[in-house]
Amino acid sequence: MDNLVIGGRQIVNRLFLGTGKFSSYDLIPDVIGSSGAQVVTVALRRVDPGTASENMLAYVPDNCIVMPNTSGARTADEAIQIARLARAMGCGNWIKIEVISDNKYLLPDNEETICATRTLAAEGFVVLPYMNPDLTAARKMLDCGAAAVMPLGSPIGSNRGLKTRELVQIMIDELAAPVIVDAGLGKPSDAAEAMEMGAAAVLVNTAIATAEDPVLMAGAFSLAVKAGRMAYLAGLGGESALARASSPLTGFLF
Amino acid sequence: MGFYALLEQSKTKDLAQLLDSVTERDVACSLAKSRLSTRDFLSLLAPAAKGCLEQMAVKARSLTRQHFGQVIFLYAPLYAADFCENNCLYCSFSTAHDYRRKKLTMQELEDQAKALAKMGLKAVLLLTGESRSFTPAAYLKDCIRLLQKFFTSVSVEVYPLTEAEYRELAEAGLDGVTVYQEVYNETVYRRMHPQGPKADFRYRLETAERACRAGVRTVSIGALLGLDDWRREAFFTGLHAQYLQDTYPAVELGVSVPRIQPHLGSFAAPAPLADSELVQIILALRLFLPRVGIALSTRERPALRDALVGLGITRMSACSSTVVGGYTAKGKQVAQFAVSDSRSVEEIRQMLKASGYQPVAQDWHTLPQGKEVHHVRQ
Numbered sequence: 001m002d003n004l005v006i007g008g009r010q011i012v013n014r015l016f017l018g019t020g021k022f023s024s025y026d027l028i029p030d031v032i033g034s035s036g037a038q039v040v041t042v043a044l045r046r047v048d049p050g051t052a053s054e055n056m057l058a059y060v061p062d063n064c065i066v067m068p069n070t071s072g073a074r075t076a077d078e079a080i081q082i083a084r085l086a087r088a089m090g091c092g093n094w095i096k097i098e099v100i101s102d103n104k105y106l107l108p109d110n111e112e113t114i115c116a117t118r119t120l121a122a123e124g125f126v127v128l129p130y131m132n133p134d135l136t137a138a139r140k141m142l143d144c145g146a147a148a149v150m151p152l153g154s155p156i157g158s159n160r161g162l163k164t165r166e167l168v169q170i171m172i173d174e175l176a177a178p179v180i181v182d183a184g185l186g187k188p189s190d191a192a193e194a195m196e197m198g199a200a201a202v203l204v205n206t207a208i209a210t211a212e213d214p215v216l217m218a219g220a221f222s223l224a225v226k227a228g229r230m231a232y233l234a235g236l237g238g239e240s241a242l243a244r245a246s247s248p249l250t251g252f253l254f
Numbered sequence: 255m256g257f258y259a260l261l262e263q264s265k266t267k268d269l270a271q272l273l274d275s276v277t278e279r280d281v282a283c284s285l286a287k288s289r290l291s292t293r294d295f296l297s298l299l300a301p302a303a304k305g306c307l308e309q310m311a312v313k314a315r316s317l318t319r320q321h322f323g324q325v326i327f328l329y330a331p332l333y334a335a336d337f338c339e340n341n342c343l344y345c346s347f348s349t350a351h352d353y354r355r356k357k358l359t360m361q362e363l364e365d366q367a368k369a370l371a372k373m374g375l376k377a378v379l380l381l382t383g384e385s386r387s388f389t390p391a392a393y394l395k396d397c398i399r400l401l402q403k404f405f406t407s408v409s410v411e412v413y414p415l416t417e418a419e420y421r422e423l424a425e426a427g428l429d430g431v432t433v434y435q436e437v438y439n440e441t442v443y444r445r446m447h448p449q450g451p452k453a454d455f456r457y458r459l460e461t462a463e464r465a466c467r468a469g470v471r472t473v474s475i476g477a478l479l480g481l482d483d484w485r486r487e488a489f490f491t492g493l494h495a496q497y498l499q500d501t502y503p504a505v506e507l508g509v510s511v512p513r514i515q516p517h518l519g520s521f522a523a524p525a526p527l528a529d530s531e532l533v534q535i536i537l538a539l540r541l542f543l544p545r546v547g548i549a550l551s552t553r554e555r556p557a558l559r560d561a562l563v564g565l566g567i568t569r570m571s572a573c574s575s576t577v578v579g580g581y582t583a584k585g586k587q588v589a590q591f592a593v594s595d596s597r598s599v600e601e602i603r604q605m606l607k608a609s610g611y612q613p614v615a616q617d618w619h620t621l622p623q624g625k626e627v628h629h630v631r632q
Contacts, residue, residue: 020323020325021319021322021323021324021325022323022324022325022612023323023324023325023610023611023612024324024607024610024612025612044619045616045617045618045619046614046616046617047616048376048406048615048616051374051615051616054374054614054615054616072471072506072617072618074471074504078621081621082619082621085619085621101503101504102503102504103499103503103504103505103506103507103545104499104500104503104545105545106545157320157321158320159320205323206320206323209323209324210319210320210323210324
């Protein structure tokens with residue numbers, strides 16, 4: 001079985017879902033259903049256990065792994081507080097650290113993220129830090145106890161695809177831990193590209209949530225992730241600028 | 255350099271001439287760009303852009319969905335006091351109006367908070383007039399602490415405070431500061447605010463910067479539309495927002511587009527603007543600053559508010575009362591201004607859902623202790 005193992009959990013479906021941008025919370029169960037996603041991230045800032053219709057957690061099926069995120073945190077301290085709040089509210093011990101001190105591009109602060117990773121991993125959280133793709137920072141996060149790293153493909157919500165391809169490829173090649181491409185994947189083919197490169201999983205929200213038919217698009221992403229993963233496992237053929245004939249002219253020599 | 259200096263520099267430019275010189279072709283070029291310069295922003299506010307509203311709306315809608323999703327955040331104002339030392343020509347709280355003023359006791363504030371929270375709201379905007387003697391920072395701090403029992407986000411729209419005061423309030427749990435410059439044209443500003451502490455244009459202009467430096471998480475600005483030429487006012491509002499976003503990137507920035515509404519007294523807006531012009535402002539702001547939140551209050555009537563959902567707006571107030579104590583039957587004070595949309599929170603929710611938008615009451619959890627942040631790019 002080609003399962004991804006994070007925090008002791010077996011994950012079959014390598015499409016992780018974000019939930020923040022759907023036009024209705026009622027869509028979330030259907031999107032999860034059509035994609036088969038097992039890991040779903042929820043911004044703790046939106047979790048309101050006191051109001052059933054507003055409690056996003058209530059829309060996530062019980063068999064999913066809820067990965068609360070620290071969206072809104074500007075510093076390691078704030079991310080740590082949000083993570084603790086999430087655990088106290090019964091959201092489990094997975095946490096996606098998001099520390100963003102740049103509201104224009106929503107690019108993460110790797111330095112603060114490393115600090116938050118250190119503290120939260122020591123407190124027993126399964127930490128998945130969202131980060132700018134940087135091999136050195138990723139190594140530090142893993143040294144601090146991160147269970148995986150989540151480099152961005154391009155800025156959140158931009159739908160621009162894998163603009164950070166070269167840096168993400170280096171991370172995949174060099175790190176033993178799972179590399180999950182998060183943010184910016186705008187099309188199923190972007191997700192397939194990340195998976196073909198050897199990403200362990202991808203996380204998608206905007207491209208699915210803002211599609212004309214989010215349920216159908218979730219299914220499309222799921223298939224693309226599976227196809228990309230299969231292609232990676234199958235081993236892609238090399239690329240060449242020149243044509244290579246199926247029946248080479250010098251074949252008679254061999 | 256602070257924003258005041260930038261505003262001073264802009265005085266050397268003939269904005270009216272620049273606006274008039276914009277052609278439809280300029281507007282089309284600006285619309286085709288993914289990153290807009292201040293010149294592009296000006297083009298979108300120009301008379302020449304009037305014929306391009308549909309194209310602007312299509313792009314604004316797409317950008318808003320991309321960056322904020324199909325959600326609208328809800329909030330409501332809570333007026334704690336109407337004591338004021340200013341005599342702003344357009345406001346019911348002006349010292350020119352003689353009526354019995356009121357300040358809520360903590361018990362009364364709690365009653366108001368309970369009534370609002372019962373409607374399902376989680377974000378509250380606390381308002382007072384400007385009176386350091388009746389509503390000092392210590393009173394605001396008590397209010398914020400109390401309101402945190404009922405709301406996950408507490409913001410204030412009060413008088414300009416010092417940086418140290420904002421820091422103290424942020425540490426007490428204050429999440430956001432809203433401060434409207436009212437009018438960026440300093441000459442008109444002086445005419446509109448002849449007396450009281452608010453007469454200090456520069457101190458008010460720099461309020462948002464003080465709040466940003468103090469570590470307040472969200473800061474919202476705006477001009478009271480109708481006091482001066484709307485194109486200029488919208489342009490400077492956008493420049494101010496851009497300045498704050500670039501200088502204090504850690505702050506979540508918002509812009510409001512309040513149009514002047516009827517109030518006590520006989521003041522008439524000197525430069526009223528039509529619905530289509532308000533729409534042009536919202537669209538131009540969204541295209542210029544794709545990541546900045548835009549709020550639309552109950553100053554606007556239901557039909558217009560409904561139509562504007564999806565065109566750039568990210569936050570809406572609901573079931574608003576602009577009266578001190580207005581959420582319980584006992585409230586008998588004078589309204590700061592007239593609201594045009596008196597629908598209940600539930601009715602606004604239903605409207606949003608019918609329009610394909612998820613209403614979101616809660617978008618933040620107040621954290622146990624406020625922490626300072628200094629992410630100033632030098």
